[in-house]
Amino acid sequence: MPATPAVLSFSSVGFSWPDGSPVLADLDLLLPPGRAGLVGANGAGKSTVLRLAAGVLAPTSGHVQVGGEVGYLPQDLTLDVAQPVEEFLGIAPVRRAVRAIEAGSVDPADYDTVGDAWDVEERAVSELERLGLPGELLDRRLGEVSGGEAVRLGLARLLLARPDVLLLDEPTNNLDAAARARLYDVVASWPRTLLVISHDRELLERVDRIGELRAGGVRWYGGGYRAYAEQVAAEQSAAAQAVTAARSDLRRQPADRVEAERVLAQRRRYGAKMNATKREPKIVMGARKRSAQESAAKYQRVHEARLVEAHERLESAESRVHEDRTIHVDLPATAVPRGREVLTTRSLVLRTGAAVDLDLHGPDRVAVVGPNGSGKTTLLETVVGHLPPASGSVRVHVPVGYLAQRLDLLDDDRTVYENVAARAPQADPTAVRARLARFLFRGRVADRPVGALSGGERFRATLAALLLAEPAPQLLLLDEPTNNLDFASYDALVAALAAHRGALVVVSHDPVFLADAGVDRVVDLGPGQDTEGQM
Structure with missing residues (x-):
């Protein structure tokens, strides 16, 4: 079967802040259609990835490509408290034009403004109610809503725009239990492409795959949070076993070399004894001496190579072990x-x-x-x-x-x-x-x-x-x-x-x-x- 085309792609993307502080370097990312979560340690660059995908930031190097219109809900939604909710939702001009026409206006500009969006108010009220917000919010200002209501208004604005790619950064922050449940339904039923950053395990159960941003790269895991956690746990168990085996091999190398040196020394003593007693022809003793020297050099090269390989195996195994240390305090x-x-x-x-x-x-x-x-x-x-x-x-x-x-x-x-x-x-x-x-x-x-x-x-x-x-x-x-x-x-x-x-x-x-x-x-x-x- 042909590979599913990526809706969002990062190709060798790097990003640094104006003071030169690096955030991402040579990041490759391919996101196919469907619902996906993005997790990783604080400071790994998750929010930067979404801001680059949304076009809020431009990459320092590399290329970002997105297929279709993008809707982006940032983690910290900045609001103008004096702005009417209808303007924030982007429906104010159409709403005013519809009301003017209903009041008898025949101005062509009003009809051009409405276009095919005669039901914009009904759709807006429907999306608000879907998110647990009353329709009368359309006639209020942003300064009159709570933090949780503001997050839901931001999501409602995106749902009205019907983007091809929906980007959500910690959307459950400040949401009460009922609002979270409604958001879960939105994510679970989203028909296009969605990428969400979240620490909310229940929300992450609603996605098809989870990408972990670590050490400058993204590794994808199929399924929701529980499947992701099980796969990571299995990987970490295998990595820990590989570290144990590599360390054991590394500790064994000096003993193997000592044994090899013992065998070589035994051969040298035998050759010296033969030479001293003249029990073998001179040509045979010379050949034996050259062979012993060649064997010694070969043993040395082999054991040096084995030692290097043992160090490399240990480094490779240790690199696969996550170092998410936990705190231990007594108070x-x-x-x-x-x-x-x-x-x-x-x-x-x-x-x-x-x-x-x-x-x-x-x-x-x-x-x-x-x-x-x-x-x-x-x-x-x-x-x-x-x-x-x-x-x-x-x-x-x-x-x-x-x-x-x-x-x-x-x-x-x-x-x-x-x-x-x-x-x-x-x-x-x-x-x-x-x-x-x-x-x-x-x-x-x-x-x-x-x-x-x-x-x-x-x-x-x-x-x-x-x-x-x-x-x-x-x-x-x-x-x-x-x-x-x-x-x-x-x-x-x-x-x-x-x-x-x-x-x-x-x-x-x-x-x-x-x-x-x-x-x-x-x-x-x-x-x-x-x-x-x-x-």
Whole structure:
């Protein structure tokens, strides 16, 4: 059968930022029709790949080709809060022209504007409702919508345009559970070509193939996330076995050479003995001597070649082993005795109007859920004192640490060590570096400026600054902590939370993460919901 033509192709593509920092080098990528996911470590260049495919960036070298119209939803959607939603969706001129004609206009310009798009408003309302948004949003401005609604509006704009190639960068960020389910349906039913970057395992189950961007290349795996994970695990097991075999072979080489030298020495002694006793003709002894010298040289060449081959096999095997190290920390100072008061509220009403009854004792782990705009982030901001309540009171009885969605805890101009040390001013510098090493910041890596870190490194540094602070945080507040995380950073977060022995309040729409974080209670801020429930 003929090969399926690629809809998207990268040929020896390189990209560097204006300051010369390289992101991609000689990248080859072929994407056939269908739905595909793209995964890889933070900083590997996934978002850059999508921006190059969308034409937002131009390659420094090589060529990018896309077959058809492209629709691109960036990770961070920049909006003009004063812009009407209808203009953002690209339907404002047609909508105005239709209304003018319905009011009696006979201006040819109005008819030219409408063209064949007489049903544009009906289609727009249909796409909005498909994504769980009300049709009346068409008459509002972008400043009146929440972050999750903005993401869905961005997707609705693309669906209305009906592109041949749909590019989505972390589209589930800030989406509540209902909105995620609707997005899953869009991805699963997309009839053309789609490439999505996501850490959301459930979303990645809806694609036909997954490409892993690693070491400057893309390796494709058939199936969704579970199939990808199984294939990677099998590859890593085989690679680990190959490393063990190669190391064993390398260790054996000196012993083989010693044995070869023993045999050669034995032959030389025999030849010397024959020469001393004159038991063989001179011509025979000369031939024996030359043969021994040639054998010695041949043995040496053979064993040198074997040693080189053993080193090459080991290097090849080690290159196939992923070095996604995990953090290992112990945080005894975060422990809170069971039953001790951690957080109390009294008749608390948030600025959003939501009434919240939330008391925490000991190492309680609570998830705050609810639709976009229900006040989840507002609750956390109220607990830490960044926002005042509309009425009632909230009191925190233990040291608190807050990880906001923006990850703006750190100073970009200071090093990782300086940021962490500033939050533990009484700690011994050697102890701070030892603790940082457990977050995988060893040696000179800890002395890099935060502004120069990759996304995954920045997240680990933020976790370190939060959890290693003094006094140790006995209440952690996390706002959508899995947004934009690669799988290694996700594992680092889960490991850190496992080491934290205090209370936890986490805002998240990711049920897999909530289970991994050990959440045992849910506070639902949605209308008509019970305030609390068990996981």
